[in-house]
Amino acid sequence: MTAAAPVPLLDLKAQFAAIKDEIMPRVAEVFEQQAFILGPHVGRAEEELAAYLGAPHALGVSSGTDALLLALMALGVGPGHGVVTTPFTFFATVGSIVRLGAVPLFADIDPDTYNLDPAKVAELLARQDLPARPKAMIPVHLFGQPAEMGPLMELANKHGLMVVEDAAQAIGVIYPRPDGKTQKAGIIGDAGCFSFFPSKNLGGAGDGGLITCRDDELAEKLSSMRTHGSHPKEKYRHLYVGGNFRLDALQAAVISAKLPHLDSWSAARRSNAADYDRLFSESGILERGQASLPFRAWPEAAESHVFNQYVIRVQDRAGLMRRLGEAKIGHAVYYPTPLHLAECFAGLGHGPGAFPVAEKAAAEVLALPIYPELTMEQKERVVGVIRDYYAS
Ligand SMILES: *Cc1c(COP(=O)(O)O)cnc(C)c1O
Numbered sequence: 001m002t003a004a005a006p007v008p009l010l011d012l013k014a015q016f017a018a019i020k021d022e023i024m025p026r027v028a029e030v031f032e033q034q035a036f037i038l039g040p041h042v043g044r045a046e047e048e049l050a051a052y053l054g055a056p057h058a059l060g061v062s063s064g065t066d067a068l069l070l071a072l073m074a075l076g077v078g079p080g081h082g083v084v085t086t087p088f089t090f091f092a093t094v095g096s097i098v099r100l101g102a103v104p105l106f107a108d109i110d111p112d113t114y115n116l117d118p119a120k121v122a123e124l125l126a127r128q129d130l131p132a133r134p135k136a137m138i139p140v141h142l143f144g145q146p147a148e149m150g151p152l153m154e155l156a157n158k159h160g161l162m163v164v165e166d167a168a169q170a171i172g173v174i175y176p177r178p179d180g181k182t183q184k185a186g187i188i189g190d191a192g193c194f195s196f197f198p199s200k201n202l203g204g205a206g207d208g209g210l211i212t213c214r215d216d217e218l219a220e221k222l223s224s225m226r227t228h229g230s231h232p233k234e235k236y237r238h239l240y241v242g243g244n245f246r247l248d249a250l251q252a253a254v255i256s257a258k259l260p261h262l263d264s265w266s267a268a269r270r271s272n273a274a275d276y277d278r279l280f281s282e283s284g285i286l287e288r289g290q291a292s293l294p295f296r297a298w299p300e301a302a303e304s305h306v307f308n309q310y311v312i313r314v315q316d317r318a319g320l321m322r323r324l325g326e327a328k329i330g331h332a333v334y335y336p337t338p339l340h341l342a343e344c345f346a347g348l349g350h351g352p353g354a355f356p357v358a359e360k361a362a363a364e365v366l367a368l369p370i371y372p373e374l375t376m377e378q379k380e381r382v383v384g385v386i387r388d389y390y391a392s
Helices: 012-033 039-053 064-074 091-099 118-126 149-159 216-226 249-283 317-326 343-348 356-364 376-391
Strands: 057-061 081-085 103-106 133-138 162-166 174-176 182-184 191-195 209-213 310-314 365-368
Touching: 012 039, 012 249, 039 057, 039 209, 039 249, 057 064, 057 216, 064 091, 064 162, 064 191, 064 209, 064 216, 081 091, 081 118, 091 103, 103 343, 118 149, 133 149, 149 162, 209 216, 249 310, 249 376, 310 356, 317 365, 317 376, 356 365
Parallel strands: 081 103, 081 133, 133 162, 162 191
Antiparallel strands: 057 209, 174 182, 191 209, 310 365
């Protein structure tokens, strides 16, 4: 093999180089003002994000994880409650449920989209032997494609469940509703949770997150609980037991500077995905069944995927990963262990085979570089190395 240039899984330096002149003055402004906690930068970012998402309320918080935890806390989820969710997600989705003493009620995923399968959720909710009374549901919009919110919301309404959307990987994605209207993911349920972790589509310079909601009272409660449940006007008067869940002003300044670019970055991710689709189709490995492409649930709706990850399914994944490693091509497995099999959740009592669709996905998925600044040469190299691996 030739010593071709490495292709990283993510190249944040390329993004920063392009927008450094927009970011650094905002950061300097925070320092000039010495207003690091909440203040004008957080307020501004919240207004801009609310407008961008079409959300009546948007509240900056300390991380995507804390967005989930705080949303569940404010909705009153606690010991004895069940929360319906997917086992095929990042740990925080399920961790936030368990941290509150509630019980994750897993339903298996759709093999094509990797999102919660509404039919499996319906089956779960019909059971009489659940370990806890279902109170809420957390659909995850995995890899940047919306979960099937239409049917999931119907089930939630039928069973009286509150819905917290985990939109950490899906900021800005459009959900094409069954009634023909569109809505952004994260503003469909009772609350939507977003992450500004640097590798997310809208990444900060550290940790950060956002909660959106429609209800005014819930927004007030979230805002209070974000600062130890304090009264909005009177200091040292506490209405709830909350926590320190505030978004940092520095992060808010960075997010606000980056937000105007988000749609063009998402478009670039989609265009990279389309190039990969074409290159893989030309490679021959799809017909031979050695790999399969990411499934588009709504191919007619252009903005219905924001490709936080481009995830293919492959045969002989370990061998391919070794080859990609030698060729210095970034790749990752999201996620190698479905959460019902995580060691720390052994107490839930799920064994191998409990959620076979999630388990099969965990054994086969592989994420490839998809960041907006990826060049055609890099995409060709990624597909070329994979094609050659299966040809040899
Ligand atoms: C990243 C992520 C989170 C957590 O966000 P952090 O900001 O890292 O705390 C939660 N859920 C999903 C699906 C994620 O991808």
